[in-house]
Amino acid sequence: MLDANFANAFDAEPLREPSAFDALLREIGEDGAGEVRTVFWDETSARLKLFRALGLEQHRARIAREAHSLKSAARTFGYLRLAALALRLENTAETLGEAEFCDLLARMDAAYAAAREQEPQD
Numbered sequence: 001m002l003d004a005n006f007a008n009a010f011d012a013e014p015l016r017e018p019s020a021f022d023a024l025l026r027e028i029g030e031d032g033a034g035e036v037r038t039v040f041w042d043e044t045s046a047r048l049k050l051f052r053a054l055g056l057e058q059h060r061a062r063i064a065r066e067a068h069s070l071k072s073a074a075r076t077f078g079y080l081r082l083a084a085l086a087l088r089l090e091n092t093a094e095t096l097g098e099a100e101f102c103d104l105l106a107r108m109d110a111a112y113a114a115a116r117e118q119e120p121q122d
Contacts, residue, residue, distance in 0.1 A: 015080065017084075020077055021037070021077060024036070024077070033109070045092070048109055052105060053078050056096065067090035071083050071087045077120065082111040088104060089108070
């Protein structure tokens with residue numbers, strides 16, 4: 001299980017920074033930003049499933065790389081809680097126990113679902 005202090009820190013992290021997507025809109029326009037956001041949701045969903053499919057003991061390095069990619073993408077779109085959890089996974093993939101890994105994945109799933117719920121409707 002995640003240390004209580006870490007768990008509370010993740011839960012306190014805001015789900016979303018609304019201005020992040022606004023900045024992307026200014027940079028690449030509405031159509032481009034919408035397309036990139038759709039790719040982000042699809043890739044994030046696939047990545048969260050992949051984490052569960054990979055054996056922790058056999059794939060720690062790959063899990064860390066995938067977590068790094070997720071962290072970067074989540075930050076780009078302002079999904080702060082998801083990015084913080086991905087950073088935790090990236091930084092601890094080499095030493096995580098199975099229970100902590102599963103707990104972290106459950107928190108990432110919840111952050112992803114909550115971020116989707118907060119997503120502005122076009």
